[in-house]
Amino acid sequence: MRDQKPVSASPLFRWTIFLVLLGAVSTWSIRSTLVHAKRMKPAATSAAAFSTLQPGARATAVVQLDKVSGESLTGTLLQRESDTVYRRTVSDTNLVSAILTPKTAVVMGKAEDILPGAIVQISGVLDTNHALQADQVVILTGYVNVTQGPM
Amino acid sequence: MSDYLSKALSGWAAVMIFASGLAMPYLLRRMAGAGTPYLRRMWPHYWLGYLAFLVSFAHSWLTMSSGNLSGMSTPGLWLATIALLVMLWQIAVGLLLRNPTQSDRRILRRTHFWTMASVAGLIVAHIALNRP
Numbered sequence: 001m002r003d004q005k006p007v008s009a010s011p012l013f014r015w016t017i018f019l020v021l022l023g024a025v026s027t028w029s030i031r032s033t034l035v036h037a038k039r040m041k042p043a044a045t046s047a048a049a050f051s052t053l054q055p056g057a058r059a060t061a062v063v064q065l066d067k068v069s070g071e072s073l074t075g076t077l078l079q080r081e082s083d084t085v086y087r088r089t090v091s092d093t094n095l096v097s098a099i100l101t102p103k104t105a106v107v108m109g110k111a112e113d114i115l116p117g118a119i120v121q122i123s124g125v126l127d128t129n130h131a132l133q134a135d136q137v138v139i140l141t142g143y144v145n146v147t148q149g150p151m
Numbered sequence: 152m153s154d155y156l157s158k159a160l161s162g163w164a165a166v167m168i169f170a171s172g173l174a175m176p177y178l179l180r181r182m183a184g185a186g187t188p189y190l191r192r193m194w195p196h197y198w199l200g201y202l203a204f205l206v207s208f209a210h211s212w213l214t215m216s217s218g219n220l221s222g223m224s225t226p227g228l229w230l231a232t233i234a235l236l237v238m239l240w241q242i243a244v245g246l247l248l249r250n251p252t253q254s255d256r257r258i259l260r261r262t263h264f265w266t267m268a269s270v271a272g273l274i275v276a277h278i279a280l281n282r283p
């Protein structure tokens with residue numbers, strides 16, 4: 001009787017498994033990279049627009065945090081120069097307050113990354129105190145550069 | 152965003168090339184090669200190894216040259232640096248193994264295998280620590 005080799009020993013089977021795995025991991029990594037890149041898309045809300053928003057309005061702001069006190073965040077709204085460069089200007093209209101809620105999702109980082117000096121993109125709804133009730137905080141520290149100066 | 156894309160995609164490309172190079176000896180070993188010696192049939196393994204190092208180097212260059220490392224895990228970056236250096240060592244061991252008359256083949260193969268395993272571990276740790 002002829003010796004029958006198991007299917008798993010055949011080169012065709014090994015190459016098929018290898019190519020399927022390589023394809024799956026490639027697809028997953030490219031997809032996850034694109035999802036993260038999409039999250040980094042800059043927020044469009046300018047300082048002027050932000051100051052005129054009414055309570056209940058949705059807003060997204062890129063902010064450099066100045067103070068973190070429990071769930072309460074205070075920072076300076078940054079002006080977009082390019083995808084990776086933001087400008088920080090000192091003005092009262094640039095100050096942003098935000099409140100973290102139990103529903104706030106922290107993406108591209110951890111809650112521990114929310115500290116003074118961090119650059120974050122905060123999305124949420126403005127409350128009556130003109131503070132953003134954050135539903136999403138994207139950690140941008142390390143991905144964007146901040147320059148100082150007047151606009 | 153394009154800055155992030157170039158860093159992330161070059162990193163993943165390095166991982167894929169490294170993993171493909173790693174799989175080659177197992178895939179090529181039992182392939183019928185029309186009488187071609189095993190070490191000759193291993194050419195994809197050699198070139199994927201060199202390419203993995205070059206793409207990893209390009210990935211680290213892109214990351215370091217941006218000069219913006221704040222917020223990134225420092226241990227993760229150190230592990231990646233060690234992995235890059237160990238890959239150079241791996242290439243050196245691989246070059247010794249390419250010699251068919253190599254007398255220390257057994258010990259070099261073992262070294263090559265465990266170096267590969269440690270590089271793989273360092274890469275996994277780097278991804279876990281530095282992935283957004």
